[in-house]
Amino acid sequence: MTTAAIDLAKTDAALAAYDSAEGGLVGLLQDIQAEYSYLPREALERVAQRTGLPISRIYSLATFFKAFSLEPRGRHVISVCLGTACHVRGAGVILEKIERELGVRAGHTTRDGRFTLEVVNCVGDCAVSPVCLVDGEIYAKISVTKVDTLLKRYEEP
């Protein structure tokens, strides 16, 4: 579903800014993911080609770190915090509620591509827990009762 659509110029731009001597291969992949919202195979092949590293090495990074996704993500990304502070204030039931509302488990994307549901272990907003992020925007002190309204804000016409 993706091949033709990949614009490798963005990968090349990220590669141009990459300095192998300073470390930051992980950062390079992050820059690439920021462009496409995931790591397309074509882009990783390009990285391997340009850096002279084996593709297996690139994939070992792409699969080790949680920040990376090898699949296209939804138009909105919801991250529910399951850190300790959020856990003791009931984050678990909130996640379940969202899973039920969206019909997907954490780590997956809804069939219509509207939401990707993810979990995160603490985003550092513990003082206003439980929290979740939608597209990087923070929602503090959420509760099961507020889930419906929250999701509706991201309803598309």
Add this chain to the structure above:
Amino acid sequence: MSTVASSTRLEELGRSVLLHRDPTRVVVSVCNGPSCAASGAGQVIAAFRRELKRAGLADAVDVKGTCCHGFCARGPLVVVHPERTFYRQVTEKDVPEIVDTTLAGKGVVDRLLYIDPATGEKIVHEYDVPFYKRQLRILSGNNELIDPVKIEDYIALGGYSATAAVLDGMTPQQVIDELKRAGLRGRGGAGFPTWRKWQACHDEPGPQKYVICNADEGDPGAFMDRTLLEGNPHSIIEGMLIGGYAVGAREGYLYVRNEYPLALQHAAIAVRQAEELGLLGEHVLGSDYSFRLHLIRGGGAFVCGESTALVASIEGRPGEPRAKHVHLAENGLWDRPTVLNNVKTWANVPIIMGRGAGWYSQIGTETSKGTMIFSLVGKIVNTGLVEVPMGITLREMVYDIGGGIPNGRRFKAVQTGGPSGGVIPEEYLDVPVDYEQLSRLGSMMGSGGMIVMDEDTCMVDIAKYFLSFCKFESCGKCTACREGIKRMLQMLTDISEGRGREGDLERLETLANVVADASLCGLGQSAPNPVLTTLRYFRSEYEAHIREKRCPAGACRALISYEIVADKCNGCGVCRRECPEGAIGGERRVAHVIDADKCIKCGACYQACRFDAVRIGGRDHVHASCS
């Protein structure tokens, strides 16, 4: 070393900054830290700018959006300097009144003052608020005076003068000796004496060495490092600059957790500004010392907070730890001598060099010097960021600073040290907080996470929570950690869901000890701690799950049920409206009923009911405050 040069260069810098500053100038400091920002601090800042213009005060008053002031529970916070008039829970709508009363006039807006819950008294000044009174904010106190994207703010407070003094008048060995006298220990976990790491790296030969700042802050439920890096990034850069000089490193890496975009942004701005002023780069402040600092974004893996895994990830490899006998001081980054310290450890360095080891070592206990920053969260009234001298008791933390437990519940335990730490029950609340004392109790200082738990928190559930965290985060390299944690988690899940058997606890203990002994790195070695400490202090709670198939805290959902007590229910309908599943039915003014088939046991009705009519079946206690 071209002496004098550094201090004159800095003095010039300082003069040009201070020229524009007047200590009596009125500054409105609005906390825009994570929690305050989430409750609308951004709009408050904009409103101040707008309203000051309207009042014709735009030139007379500065508005500063700063990072965390600490008292997150009452945000957004506004402090008017120099008097330090303190307003809490300020909204956009309150701003015109503050401008007219406090800034145009010299009055105080009464209704926005903090009320001391103990005395009912209104408190005008920040330093009189009980939450702040017991603290000693030597690292975090400057946050409210600093706009983190302005290096001038840091310099105006004396920033980088420790660097100038070090470069002018101290040899690297003298710096290390000073650190030794100060007694600084690592703030990232185990409390290793910082000077020893530095000395070992210093003593290694070779021109290429590195210093690394660990800002991976993986402890879930903690945000100390985030706040320092976001709020006062130059204090960390300055620490690394001095550390690099002491050990002979000309390059440093600041490794920041991926989940902290704002910290990354502020760090990047700070590095650029320091470079522009000649504080980083070739010939720091005109001396012979050169130091370059690189920013690295983490990839989102808890294990990368472990020092060797962190190094691997900078090198562009998966973050798998190496065996402990590999010392970074000899074989660190790219196999070169390396010093790695936590954010708070680095931030302590300029303070020690600036104010002297003699001053510093007076703070704290015999073995633990200085202050510690904790993020005080969970079931506590005053959630926030707290900086206290080592040696303060847990009771002072929880009750005097934290304001106790909300909703009339009872204190049950505090958890420190994150997934590597343990829980500490009520009977040890008077123990002074330092490295040794917390280890003795089976927990650890850790990086500063402090999570307060009340009687509604189940200890089996907490142990299960931390184990599932560790199972998820285990890199899978060694068997003891990868398989052992999985099996322990399975046993705990069985216990929490009513499938526990006699002998489970003994089996759990045996396995926990094996995992602790046989794992390669700190993740596996310490993963059993939450299980072992909850077993040590709350064994009977486990036994109730196993023998009576009952969760005394009312938290394990497989073992509880929600019911409405007909006698107490007046049919107000609040629970019916709160229930996200439509599982509650009943006519108005008639007792309601929960449909057990639809109920997901989320507890929304229980929290909503003001008449104590919702009961949790299987639980021990009934709350005094509700009846």
